[in-house]
Amino acid sequence: MRKLEVVMSPALLPYYKVAGKSVVVIDILRATSSMCVAFKNGVEKILPVSSPEECRIFKDFDFVIAAEKDAIKVDGFDLGNSPFDFDNYLLDGKSVAMATTNGTKALKYAQEHGAKNIVIGSFLNLTQVSNWIKSVDDDIILLCAGWKDKVNLEDTLFAGAVCDNLQHDLTIDCDSALSAKLLYQANKDNLEDLVRMSSHAKRFQLLHLQTDDIKYCLQIDFAPVLPILKGVYLVNDAK
Amino acid sequence: MRKLEVVMSPALLPYYKVAGKSVVVIDILRATSSMCVAFKNGVEKILPVSSPEECRIFKDFDFVIAAEKDAIKVDGFDLGNSPFDFDNYLLDGKSVAMATTNGTKALKYAQEHGAKNIVIGSFLNLTQVSNWIKSVDDDIILLCAGWKDKVNLEDTLFAGAVCDNLQHDLTIDCDSALSAKLLYQANKDNLEDLVRMSSHAKRFQLLHLQTDDIKYCLQIDFAPVLPILKGVYLVNDAK
Numbered sequence: 142m143r144k145l146e147v148v149m150s151p152a153l154l155p156y157y158k159v160a161g162k163s164v165v166v167i168d169i170l171r172a173t174s175s176m177c178v179a180f181k182n183g184v185e186k187i188l189p190v191s192s193p194e195e196c197r198i199f200k201d202f203d204f205v206i207a208a209e210k211d212a213i214k215v216d217g218f219d220l221g222n223s224p225f226d227f228d229n230y231l232l233d234g235k236s237v238a239m240a241t242t243n244g245t246k247a248l249k250y251a252q253e254h255g256a257k258n259i260v261i262g263s264f265l266n267l268t269q270v271s272n273w274i275k276s277v278d279d280d281i282i283l284l285c286a287g288w289k290d291k292v293n294l295e296d297t298l299f300a301g302a303v304c305d306n307l308q309h310d311l312t313i314d315c316d317s318a319l320s321a322k323l324l325y326q327a328n329k330d331n332l333e334d335l336v337r338m339s340s341h342a343k344r345f346q347l348l349h350l351q352t353d354d355i356k357y358c359l360q361i362d363f364a365p366v367l368p369i370l371k372g373v374y375l376v377n378d379a380k
Numbered sequence: 381m382r383k384l385e386v387v388m389s390p391a392l393l394p395y396y397k398v399a400g401k402s403v404v405v406i407d408i409l410r411a412t413s414s415m416c417v418a419f420k421n422g423v424e425k426i427l428p429v430s431s432p433e434e435c436r437i438f439k440d441f442d443f444v445i446a447a448e449k450d451a452i453k454v455d456g457f458d459l460g461n462s463p464f465d466f467d468n469y470l471l472d473g474k475s476v477a478m479a480t481t482n483g484t485k486a487l488k489y490a491q492e493h494g495a496k497n498i499v500i501g502s503f504l505n506l507t508q509v510s511n512w513i514k515s516v517d518d519d520i521i522l523l524c525a526g527w528k529d530k531v532n533l534e535d536t537l538f539a540g541a542v543c544d545n546l547q548h549d550l551t552i553d554c555d556s557a558l559s560a561k562l563l564y565q566a567n568k569d570n571l572e573d574l575v576r577m578s579s580h581a582k583r584f585q586l587l588h589l590q591t592d593d594i595k596y597c598l599q600i601d602f603a604p605v606l607p608i609l610k611g612v613y614l615v616n617d618a619k
Contacts, residue, residue, distance in 0.1 A: 149388065149531055150392060152391055152392055152394075152395065153389060153391055153392070153529065153530065153531070155391075156391065156528065156529045156530050157530075288555075289395065290392070290395045291392065291395050291396075291554060291555070291556065292388055292392070292554075292555055292556045292559065293555045294555040294558055294559055297555075297559055314579070315530060315531075315579055316527075316530070316531055316532045316533040316536075316578050316579045316580070317530065317531045319533055319577060319578065319579075320531065320533055320536055320559070320563055323563060323566065323567060323574070324559055324562060324563050324566075327562065327563075327566030327567075328562060328566075335562070338558060339555050339558065340553070340554055340555045340558075341555070
């Protein structure tokens with residue numbers, strides 16, 4: 142049976158064999174949630190870039206540019222990293238270049254480590270991601286973007302939700318996956334309260350950001366899209 | 381209030397500020413459990429060393445030498461890493477030099493990162509460790525040794541048990557601590573079954589090692605000792 146592993150932080154990825162496996166990148170608050178919302182609103186493609194500086198260049202090439210640094214929209218950008226920024230019908234047909242503190246970095250890191258396929262996961266497309274995993278032949282790594290290389294709760298919970306969905310289809314082959322699954326199973330009826338206790342949520346409060354982002358990002362299957370990396374772009378491959 | 385953080389793998393330690401904090405090193409299966417059993421049996425001091433090669437030298441200086449590599453006792457050593465090896469009254473008054481795959485490495489790593497105090501934690505001395513944490517003035521890091529830099533279940537569960545004990549005395553300041561606490565709370569009546577599902581337990585089975593080690597290492601407060609690093613040696617500082 143195929144293997145399903147969870148990597149709780151990008152800093153742990155070097156200890157896993159990545160080459161030839163498919164990787165689901167997870168950054169619930171908020172990069173991968175926002176990407177799903179963008180595709181739900183008809184965005185044609187997303188270019189993940191490593192830094193706001195690099196991202197800014199693409200304004201000249203008719204991209205909508207989005208950048209966040211430490212949870213705050215960077216000055217001079219069209220969008221930040223809140224899913225509300227991306228829930229806009231005017232984005233239909235547009236191309237977006239996007240830089241975030243953790244999410245786009247995790248994606249680049251998976252690429253550098255030789256991932257075969259890279260897809261984007263969030264609670265907003267949980268079923269799509271689970272079905273996609275069932276449909277491929279590869280071993281799977283669920284890569285949590287975390288917060289500056291530390292483990293975070295919301296990414297771990299989502300990884301646990303995927304493990305819970307797929308526990309009869311794939312072998313759960315590492316203790317991180319087992320821990321994530323157990324954590325999700327014990328708390329699945331209580332996700333919002335839990336995530337509000339997380340360090341990320343506290344950072345939000347500190348920054349006076351709208352904490353509605355949390356509620357928004359926990360809406361299971363709200364954006365049934367499947368962002369997958371094709372060349373340098375993420376595109377929606379939902380069937 | 382003082383901070384209580386959990387680091388789920390030594391590979392994540394560089395992302396935490398360690399200098400000036402006290403660190404509890406955790407390697408439930410089996411280094412830190414075996415250290416506790418050794419002190420329970422009257423061992424005078426333990427010298428943690430990085431490799432079996434280095435450990436072997438101390439045979440010439442009247443140390444009992446213990447070394448494990450990938451869960452198996454290394455040829456030519458007095459002891460391996462099973463707590464049963466250390467549960468022997470003949471060890472009373474002896475000095476032990478000890479090298480293990482994960483536990484002694486994690487300890488050295490905490491030292492290199494500038495930890496103020498280093499103590500040894502296991503289910504066997506849970507209350508002693510919790511009380512010691514209450515008695516000092518420092519911020520605390522619970523450092524899980526993991527398995528070859530990956531997260532493991534049993535170390536996370538023990539970290540969660542400590543967080544559960546101390547949640548009203550210290551601030552739980554990171555999502556790893558929150559996750560560990562929630563995982564422990566949801567499964568505390570079921571620890572043995574859970575740990576038997578872990579990757580480490582499966583490795584034990586593969587190696588035909590005695591899986592009674594698992595049952596042994598989950599006996600809460602069986603060895604009420606407090607191994608603490610003084611200079612290069614661990615000594616028992618239980619009051």
